[in-house]
Structure formats: C-alpha cells, structure tokens
Amino acid sequence: MPENVLPPLDPVLHSRVRLGIVSILAGVKEATFSFLKEKLGTTDGNLSANINKLETEGYIEVIKTFQGKKPVTSCRLTEKGKTAFSQYVETLEQYYLLKK
Amino acid sequence: MSSTNFEQDIQYIKAMIRQSREVTAGSWMFFLVWGVLVIFAIVAQYVLVSLAMYHLIWLDWVAFAVIGLSFSMIYGRKLKNEKKVKTYLDQAMSAVILASALGFLLTGFIFPYLNLYGWEAIPVLIAMVAGMLTFIMGGLFEWKLLKACGLIWWAGALIMCFVPAGLRSLFFIPLILIGYIWPALSLRSLYYKQKSQNA
Numbered sequence: 396m397p398e399n400v401l402p403p404l405d406p407v408l409h410s411r412v413r414l415g416i417v418s419i420l421a422g423v424k425e426a427t428f429s430f431l432k433e434k435l436g437t438t439d440g441n442l443s444a445n446i447n448k449l450e451t452e453g454y455i456e457v458i459k460t461f462q463g464k465k466p467v468t469s470c471r472l473t474e475k476g477k478t479a480f481s482q483y484v485e486t487l488e489q490y491y492l493l494k495k
Numbered sequence: 496m497s498s499t500n501f502e503q504d505i506q507y508i509k510a511m512i513r514q515s516r517e518v519t520a521g522s523w524m525f526f527l528v529w530g531v532l533v534i535f536a537i538v539a540q541y542v543l544v545s546l547a548m549y550h551l552i553w554l555d556w557v558a559f560a561v562i563g564l565s566f567s568m569i570y571g572r573k574l575k576n577e578k579k580v581k582t583y584l585d586q587a588m589s590a591v592i593l594a595s596a597l598g599f600l601l602t603g604f605i606f607p608y609l610n611l612y613g614w615e616a617i618p619v620l621i622a623m624v625a626g627m628l629t630f631i632m633g634g635l636f637e638w639k640l641l642k643a644c645g646l647i648w649w650a651g652a653l654i655m656c657f658v659p660a661g662l663r664s665l666f667f668i669p670l671i672l673i674g675y676i677w678p679a680l681s682l683r684s685l686y687y688k689q690k691s692q693n694a
Binding site for chain 2: 426488
C-alpha cells in the first residue's frame with residue numbers, strides 16, 4: 396500500500412509525552428498525576444500542559460479528589476481517547492510494515 | 496519518518512503499557528492474617544471444648560472475626576491510599592474478595608444461626624467458598640499455583656464429608672496451611688518481585 400493512501404498519524408498523539416500518557420492509561424482504569432509523572436520522567440509543567448491538551452481534545456477525563464486534606468488529580472481515558480489510541484497504533488503498524 | 500522511528504514508537508507504547516502494570520498482588524497480607532487468625536480460632540475452640548466451656552465458642556469466633564475485620568479495614572485503607580493507579584484487575588479482585596467475605600459470613604455464621612444446617616457442615620461449606628476464592632484469584636492472576644490451591648480446598652471439602660464431625664475443624668488446619676498460607680507467601684514474593692521490576 397503506498398504511504399499516501401495511509402491515514403495521517405493523529406497529531407494530538409504524535410507527541411512523546413501525550414503518547415506516553417495515553418499508552419499508560421490504556422492499560423489501567425485510572426492513574427494519578429504523580430504516577431504519570433514518575434513513569435514518564437517529565438516535569439509538572441510539561442505534564443500539566445499535555446494533560447490539558449488531551450483533556451481539551453476529549454481524549455482523557457481529569458478527576459480531582461481529596462485523600463484526607465491532600466488533593467489528588469487522576470486521569471482516565473475516554474471512549475474517544477481509546478478509539479484514537481487504537482487507530483494510532485493501527486496506523487503506526489501499517490507505516491512500519493510498509494517501510495520494512 | 497523511517498521504519499526505525501515507527502518501531503521505536505511501537506516499542507515506546509509497549510514500554511509504557513508495561514509501566515502501568517503496578518503491583519496487584521498486595522492482597523497477600525489479607526490471606527496471611529486471616530489464615531493465621533482462623534488457625535488460632537480453631538485451636539482456641541478445641542481448648543474451650545476440652546475445658547467443657549461450650550458456651551464461649553461463639554465468643555471465640557466473634558473475637559477473631561472482629562480482629563480480622565479491624566485489620567482488613569485499616570490495612571485496606573492504607574493500601575488504597577498508597578495506590579497511585581487503579582487497574583481493572585484490582586476492581587475484579589475487590590469484588591471477588593468482598594463476595595467471598597460475604598460467603599464466609601453467610602455459611603459460617605448466619606445460616607447456622609438460622610438453623611439451616613448443623614455446625615458440622617460449617618467447615619465443609621467454608622472450604623468450598625475458600626476454594627472458589629483461591630481458584631478465581633488464580634484465574635485473575637493467571638497463576639496455576641492459586642488455581643491448584645482452589646482444587647485442594649474443594650478436594651478437602653469433599654474429604655471432610657467422610658471425616659468424623661468432631662475432627663473436621665482440626666482437618667481445616669492443614670488445609671489453611673496449604674490453601675491459604677502457602678499462596679499468601681507466594682503472593683508476597685510476587686508482590687516484591689513486581690515492585691522491584693516496576694522500580
């Protein structure tokens with residue numbers, strides 16, 4: 396299949412941090428901000444900006460709760476996010492097979 | 496973009512998904528504590544029987560149940576607060592543990608209290624519920640040892656039907672050691688192995 400026939404890669408997910416966030420959330424029900432920060436090895440500001448972008452696009456849902464007096468921010472993948480992620484992986488595999 | 500970039504992206508996604516597999520074997524402590532408590536309760540029951548203090552047997556079981564429930568509530572809350580990620584496996588595990596706890600309560604306390612059956616049937620029915628708990632957990636963890644422990648509990652429940660009623664509770668002790676304490680210690684090693692892998 397020629398490359399120009401393949402759909403373009405989703406620009407929202409075509410960023411290292413955002414792809415990492417969505418990949419982690421694809422395997423769990425929800426994950427806290429600190430968990431994502433720890434696993435992605437990024438800064439608070441960078442992670443916040445990328446979470447905001449994903450939330451604006453409707454790919455993730457941000458949940459704010461309290462554990463005692465401590466605020467906890469968690470993220471969860473939405474149905475739109477799940478579909479976008481699986482399409483992204485599918486397209487990526489097609490590109491990979493084509494280039495191989 | 497070259498095929499190397501695409502491959503790197505795929506590897507990155509796989510690595511991130513692996514990262515999300517946080518420890519799910521943290522329930523080993525519940526197994527261990529409940530197993531040890533039940534052994535103590537059985538031994539205390541035999542001491543009470545040998546001293547002809549039959550009227551205190553119910554108190555023995557209620558006391559150990561209260562200790563176990565208090566521990567479960569405190570430790571469960573601690574585990575929940577420490578968890579940074581919620582998995583679907585955790586959700587399934589919680590439902591299975593809650594269902595089994597209710598099963599133990601109904602078969603061990605409520606039904607005998609309502610005279611649905613005699614006390615001699617309790618160890619057999621408890622062993623059946625314990626077998627369900629360990630077998631389902633084995634299925635969720637994809638772990639043959641836990642599944643085998645479930646089969647041991649069910650075999651034990653069947654064998655207990657042929658053991659004299661007065662000795663059934665004692666027969667329970669080796670079953671707890673094999674079907675509860677052994678998987679608890681195995682879950683413990685899995686827990687620390689997963690923890691070191693995720694570190």
